[in-house]
Amino acid sequence: MSEEESAKAMEPQRKRWKGSECGSDSWTVYPVLSDEQSQDLALVEAFAAPVLNKKETSRLLRELSSLYPMSGLQHIKRVRTVKGSPHPLEVLLCLVRDAPHMEVLSIDSLLPSGVKHDALGEPFRVKIPARPPLTRPQFEQAGKHWPTSFHEDKQVTVALRGELFTAPQKASMHMHMMSALTAAKAGSELGMDAVGAVVVDPSTEKVIAVGHDCRGDHPLHHAVMVCIDLVARSQAGGSYYFDQYPACTFTPPASDTFQSPPSSLPYICTGYDLYVTREPCIMCAMALVHSRIGRVFYGTASADGALGRKYKIHTQKDLNHHFEVYRGVLGEQCEDLTSKVEVYRKVDY
Numbered sequence: 001m002s003e004e005e006s007a008k009a010m011e012p013q014r015k016r017w018k019g020s021e022c023g024s025d026s027w028t029v030y031p032v033l034s035d036e037q038s039q040d041l042a043l044v045e046a047f048a049a050p051v052l053n054k055k056e057t058s059r060l061l062r063e064l065s066s067l068y069p070m071s072g073l074q075h076i077k078r079v080r081t082v083k084g085s086p087h088p089l090e091v092l093l094c095l096v097r098d099a100p101h102m103e104v105l106s107i108d109s110l111l112p113s114g115v116k117h118d119a120l121g122e123p124f125r126v127k128i129p130a131r132p133p134l135t136r137p138q139f140e141q142a143g144k145h146w147p148t149s150f151h152e153d154k155q156v157t158v159a160l161r162g163e164l165f166t167a168p169q170k171a172s173m174h175m176h177m178m179s180a181l182t183a184a185k186a187g188s189e190l191g192m193d194a195v196g197a198v199v200v201d202p203s204t205e206k207v208i209a210v211g212h213d214c215r216g217d218h219p220l221h222h223a224v225m226v227c228i229d230l231v232a233r234s235q236a237g238g239s240y241y242f243d244q245y246p247a248c249t250f251t252p253p254a255s256d257t258f259q260s261p262p263s264s265l266p267y268i269c270t271g272y273d274l275y276v277t278r279e280p281c282i283m284c285a286m287a288l289v290h291s292r293i294g295r296v297f298y299g300t301a302s303a304d305g306a307l308g309r310k311y312k313i314h315t316q317k318d319l320n321h322h323f324e325v326y327r328g329v330l331g332e333q334c335e336d337l338t339s340k341v342e343v344y345r346k347v348d349y
Contacts, residue, residue: 024174027332028162029297032308032325034315037134037156041141043127044073045096047110049120050087051079056119060091063115068094075132077147092146093123135160159326176200176275177299177330179210184277184337186247187212187223194337195223196247197276199231199269202294208234208272209250214242224276224284228291231269269293277334279305279327285313288323295324299334 051057061078070076070092079091093099093110102109111117128146133139136157139150158164165173176198184196193213200207209230214221221240230250232238242248268291277299280288285306288296301309307325314325 024167024170027174027328027330029165029170029173029326029328030162031156031159031164032312032314032327033135033156033160034312036131037138041133041138041145042130043145044130046070046126046128047093047096047099047105047123048090048126049093049107049123050082050085051089051091051119052087052121053119054089057089057091059116060119064091064093067111067115068098070095070098073128073130075148075150076128077149080147087121091120092126092128093120096125172205173275173297173329176207176273177277177297177334179207180275180277180299181330181333181337183210183212183247184223184334187214187245188337190216190245192216193223195276195278197223197227197274199227200273200275201271202273203271206251211242211248212245214245214248220283222281222284223278224274224280225287227274227276228269228287231272231291235266235268267292273297275329277330278302278338279307279309282306282311282313285311289313289319289321292321293323295326297326297329299328299330300338301327 051060057079064078070078073095076092079089081088082090099110105123107117107120107123110123111120126146129142129148133142133148133150134153136150136152137160139148139152142148155164180196180198182196183198184194187196188194192215195213197211198207199209209227211223211226211230213223214226218240226240226242226248229238229240230242230248234250234253236253269288270292271294274288274293274296275298276296279298279300279302280296281302281304296307296314298307304310306313308327312325313319314323
């Protein structure tokens with residue numbers, strides 16, 4: 001047997017999911033972004049005025065920037081164009097909160113007598129974006145109020161459209177989540193929670209570990225925790241044994257792993273992908289941080305989920321490792337499995 005054939009023989013076997021089948025074009029995967037990237041637009045009130053003489057625009061900008069610098073709003077463009085208006089330019093004067101107290105709103109009351117303002121029309125109130133846009137949807141929403149600068153992350157833009165991954169990549173993701181569903185079903189048939197997980201090396205598409213919920217033996221043995229320990233076993237480590245569960249498998253360590261210095265081995269899940277049928281909890285999310293996972297793909301959200309529903313652990317800036325998170329891979333199948341198991345348990349009870 002060749003070395004390649006031996007490696008394939010040792011790889012965890014994929015068991016066929018016997019639930020409803022669907023193609024990879026029947027689901028869409030979306031990124032789970034930080035609150036800053038996904039929050040709605042916040043607005044702040046300001047005063048603006050039409051520019052009556054376009055030739056005076058540069059002077060007005062210099063004087064207004066000195067008088068009312070609008071600190072913290074560097075993303076705001078001070079001047080905007082207005083189509084169909086006799087005065088096609090409008091300029092921001094100041095924030096409402098920074099304006100002097102006045103009985104009646106007028107350009108004279110907003111600008112001191114030393115500022116020449118005959119090139120400005122009567123001021124009016126306008127709402128402008130209080131924070132810089134971080135995604136294209138935020139940028140488009142902001143533009144409906146006042147123009148802003150925008151430094152686009154094109155990967156995020158494509159991901160938000162559900163178009164980040166190619167058809168072959170989606171086919172691979174589909175296959176790995178199907179393996180996770182099969183493991184979840186195997187665990188549920190043993191009385192465990194219906195959650196399955198698969199760890200994959202994306203550089204080779206090699207399955208490193210497959211696991212399911214094993215909390216019948218230990219309260220901390222969530223599917224993700226089981227998978228992480230199985231990955232450690234694939235590196236000649238690990239703390240637990242799940243040999244009594246046929247669906248919990250891992251790639252045995254190569255013979256040279258035992259002789260390799262620790263510094264030459266990957267740190268547990270460095271660079272790996274995790275596919276899990278249900279959004280991980282806080283404990284599992286932190287374990288993924290510490291194990292240096294590369295990306296996480298989950299099928300359905302969880303009420304106490306820590307990667308989107310309730311918390312977004314992977315976006316916390318003070319953590320020493322961050323990873324990408326995507327939701328929706330085989331979402332309906334993952335949701336259906338969870339729902340069916342809950343119904344069966346209620347009936348049995």
